[in-house]
Amino acid sequence: MHTCSPRATEAFVSVNCGAFPETLLESELFGYVKGAFTGANQNRRGLFEVADQGTIFLDEIGEMTMPMQVKLLRVLQERSVRPVGGTSEIAVDVRVIAATNRDLDKQVSDGTFREDLYYRLSVIPIRVPGLRERREDVPLLANHFLKKYAPGANKSIHQVEAASLEALCGYDWPGNVRQLENTIERAVALELGSELRVELPAERAKARAVAAGAETAMAIPSGAVLPTGVNMENYVQQIERSLLQSALGQTHGVQVKAASVLGISYRSFRHLMKKYEL
Numbered sequence: 001m002h003t004c005s006p007r008a009t010e011a012f013v014s015v016n017c018g019a020f021p022e023t024l025l026e027s028e029l030f031g032y033v034k035g036a037f038t039g040a041n042q043n044r045r046g047l048f049e050v051a052d053q054g055t056i057f058l059d060e061i062g063e064m065t066m067p068m069q070v071k072l073l074r075v076l077q078e079r080s081v082r083p084v085g086g087t088s089e090i091a092v093d094v095r096v097i098a099a100t101n102r103d104l105d106k107q108v109s110d111g112t113f114r115e116d117l118y119y120r121l122s123v124i125p126i127r128v129p130g131l132r133e134r135r136e137d138v139p140l141l142a143n144h145f146l147k148k149y150a151p152g153a154n155k156s157i158h159q160v161e162a163a164s165l166e167a168l169c170g171y172d173w174p175g176n177v178r179q180l181e182n183t184i185e186r187a188v189a190l191e192l193g194s195e196l197r198v199e200l201p202a203e204r205a206k207a208r209a210v211a212a213g214a215e216t217a218m219a220i221p222s223g224a225v226l227p228t229g230v231n232m233e234n235y236v237q238q239i240e241r242s243l244l245q246s247a248l249g250q251t252h253g254v255q256v257k258a259a260s261v262l263g264i265s266y267r268s269f270r271h272l273m274k275k276y277e278l
Helices: 022-030 065-076 104-110 115-121 135-149 164-168 175-192 202-218 230-248 253-260 266-275
Strands: 012-016 055-059 095-098
Touching: 012 022, 012 095, 065 115, 104 115, 135 164, 135 175, 164 175, 175 253, 230 253, 230 266, 253 266
Parallel strands: 012 055, 055 095
Antiparallel strands: none
């Protein structure tokens, strides 16, 4: 939106509203004058002033506190900012784009987001559908993230495995693009071949549940009468062997992934594989 607009030659400024405490966010957005607070040794321009004639992107706007919402509303209405500790107004001409993954309608109803600010911001609302509603984007995004993370991991991975890509497109992605990015980054870190095999978050959870189930099934209940001559070492070894086999089964024999499921290093996993001749 910024690049394709008449403001493209001016500044584009982005700020995550949830990343700052209220007092710091105010000085970040509106600036401050020398002596406004301890450590304010000189005047500093706020991001609204920096973005003058350009665009400011307020990410996670739903995280903003009520007092800050009042101050932001005033800036949008008056088209001017007053630095923290200052007495004069500074006129600004800024396009404001705000984003949130929260339900602002509900927040307005609950009284945690100002209704007047909500309507002031949502002049042109743009809804970005979740990945489950645009599955055709998943292959594009998956390959984008593969190209992003493979070089940094020093991996020569050329493409996403066809079966994995099909699985990615069939998953609902409750965490949307960020969850997909995290999944691809993790798969790149674990991949040893030239094709990326991806384990879905649901499969990882299932593998842990199966592994935990194996451990629980073999555990002796507290207070139970132990059989005469029970061999603790052998018993522990049975549990370890069962866990290894369950993890290998869930990861289709990929040892690096199986080690991750069990929460141990690959080196430790290899040692146990050798110990139990698996």
